[in-house]
Amino acid sequence: xxxxxxxxxxxxxxxxxxxxxxxxxxxxxxxxxxxxxxxxxxxxxxxxxxxxxxxxxxxxxxxxxxxxxxxxxxxxxxxxxxxxxxxxxxxxxxxxxxxxxxxxxxxxxxxxxxxxxxxxxxxxxxxxxxxxxxxxxxxxxxxxxxxxxxxxxxxxxxxxxxxxxxxxxxxxxxxxxxxxxxxxxxxxxxxxxxxxxxxxxxxxxxxxxxxxxxxxxxxxxxxxxxxxxxxxxxxxxxxxxxxxxxxxxxxxxxxxxxxxxxxxxxxxxxxxxxxxxxxxxxxxxxxxxxxxxxxxxxxxxxxxxxxxxxxxxxxxxxxxxxxxxxxxxxxxxxxxxxxxxxxxxxxxxxxxxxxxxxxxxxxxxxxxxxxxxxxxxxxxxxxxxxx
Numbered sequence: 001x002x003x004x005x006x007x008x009x010x011x012x013x014x015x016x017x018x019x020x021x022x023x024x025x026x027x028x029x030x031x032x033x034x035x036x037x038x039x040x041x042x043x044x045x046x047x048x049x050x051x052x053x054x055x056x057x058x059x060x061x062x063x064x065x066x067x068x069x070x071x072x073x074x075x076x077x078x079x080x081x082x083x084x085x086x087x088x089x090x091x092x093x094x095x096x097x098x099x100x101x102x103x104x105x106x107x108x109x110x111x112x113x114x115x116x117x118x119x120x121x122x123x124x125x126x127x128x129x130x131x132x133x134x135x136x137x138x139x140x141x142x143x144x145x146x147x148x149x150x151x152x153x154x155x156x157x158x159x160x161x162x163x164x165x166x167x168x169x170x171x172x173x174x175x176x177x178x179x180x181x182x183x184x185x186x187x188x189x190x191x192x193x194x195x196x197x198x199x200x201x202x203x204x205x206x207x208x209x210x211x212x213x214x215x216x217x218x219x220x221x222x223x224x225x226x227x228x229x230x231x232x233x234x235x236x237x238x239x240x241x242x243x244x245x246x247x248x249x250x251x252x253x254x255x256x257x258x259x260x261x262x263x264x265x266x267x268x269x270x271x272x273x274x275x276x277x278x279x280x281x282x283x284x285x286x287x288x289x290x291x292x293x294x295x296x297x298x299x300x301x302x303x304x305x306x307x308x309x310x311x312x313x314x315x316x317x318x319x320x321x322x323x324x325x326x327x328x329x330x331x332x333x334x335x336x337x338x339x340x341x342x343x344x345x346x347x348x349x350x351x352x353x354x355x356x357x358x359x360x361x362x363x364x365x366x367x368x369x370x371x372x373x374x375x376x377x378x379x380x381x382x383x384x385x386x387x
Contacts (some may be wrong), residue, residue, distance in 0.1 A: 045088070046087055048107055048149060051154050052095075055096070056124070056127075057126060060123045063121050067115070070111070070118065078280045081384050087149075088282075091107065099125070101133035110285065112254050116257060128159035129164025130159075130164065134168065138171065150376055150381065154185060155185065159196070160197060181205055184201045210362065211362070221348045223343075225341070225347070236276055237255065237258070239333065241326055243307055277333075284297075299316075
C-alpha cells in the first residue's frame with residue numbers, strides 16, 4: 001500500500017566528500033542512435049527540464065557533478081505523481097561557455113542519450129552568456145503549453161549573469177511569460193551570486209537561486225546491498241529486446257552509460273540502477289518490451305529484419321511469448337532493485353547518523369532536488385512513498 005507525502009517534507013541522502021574522476025578512464029561514447037522524438041506525443045502530465053551548463057575552463061567539477069547526479073535527479077522525478085499518475089519526464093541539454101550556446105539535446109525521454117551527451121562535453125572557452133543560452137532554450141525547445149505541466153530551466157555557472165549579447169532580464173521575463181521557471185545555480189559563494197545577478201535572474205522568472213561548490217565530489221558509503229544491486233542491473237540489461245534501425249546502437253549506448261556511471265563513482269552507478277528500475281526510464285523507441293507495454297508497436301507487424309537475431313526464426317506466437325517472458329523477468333528484477341535500494345538508503349542514513357556526518361556545501365544534484373520539490377508542490381504534484 002502507498003501513500004502520498006508533500007514534496008517539501010522530503011529528506012534525501014546527500015553525497016559528502018570527494019571521489020576523484022580520471023577522465024581517460026571513461027567509456028567512449030557510442031555513436032548515438034536517433035533520440036526519442038523531441039516533444040513526443042503524450043497524454044500523461046509532463047515534467048520538462050532544460051539543463052544549461054557552463055563548460056568554461058573552471059567548470060570541470062560542475063560537469064562531473066551533472067554526470068554523477070543525473071540519475072539521483074531522475075529518481076526524484078520517478079517518485080513524483082500528479083493526481084496519482086506518473087508524469088513523463090523530458091530533459092534537454094545545453095552547453096555554454098565559448099560564445100554561442102550549443103544545444104546538445106532537445107527535450108527527450110531518452111535518458112541514456114542525455115547521459116551520453118553529458119560525458120561528451122569538453123571543457124573549454126571563457127565567454128559565459130547566460131541570457132543568450134536561456135533565450136535559446138526558451139525559444140528553441142518544444143515546450144508544452146499545458147498549465148498542469150512543470151516546465152523549468154536550470155542554469156549553472158560562475159561568471160556574472162549579465163554577460164553576453166542577450167539581456168538576461170529580457171530572457172528571464174520571456175521564460176516566465178511562457179510558464180517556464182528559471183532556476184539559477186551559482187558555483188561559488190552566495191554574495192558573489194547576488195552581486196553577479198544570479199539571484200535577480202531567478203526572481204524575474206519565479207525560480208530558485210541556489211549556490212553550490214562545483215568541486216565537491218561524491219562520497220561512497222558502502223552498504224551490504226551494493227553487490228546484489230550491481231548484479232541485478234547487469235541482469236536487467238538482458239531483458240531489453242532491441243528492434244529497428246536505432247535499436248542495436250541504443251542497446252550499446254545503454255551498456256556504455258552503465259560503464260560511464262560505474263567509472264565515475266559507485267554512487268552514480270547505484271543511482272543509475274535505481275533509475276533503471278523506476279518508471280522514468282522508458283525506452284519504447286528501441287526496446288520491444290517497453291514498446292509493446294506502452295502500445296507503441298504491434299509485435300506481429302515488426303519485420304523479421306528489424307528484430308534481434310535470436311527472434312528472427314521464431315513464429316508469431318513464440319515472439320509474443322518471448323517478449324512477455326522478458327517483461328515478466330524485468331518487472332521481477334526491477335522490484336528487487338527497488339527493495340534493495342530502499343534497504344540501502346536506510347543503511348546509509350543510519351551510517352551517516354552514526355558518524356554524525358554533515359553534508360556541508362551543496363552540490364548540483366542537491367540544488368536541483370531542492371528547487372523542484374517546492375516548485376512541484378506548488379503545482380499540486382505529490383511524492384509517492386512506500387508505506
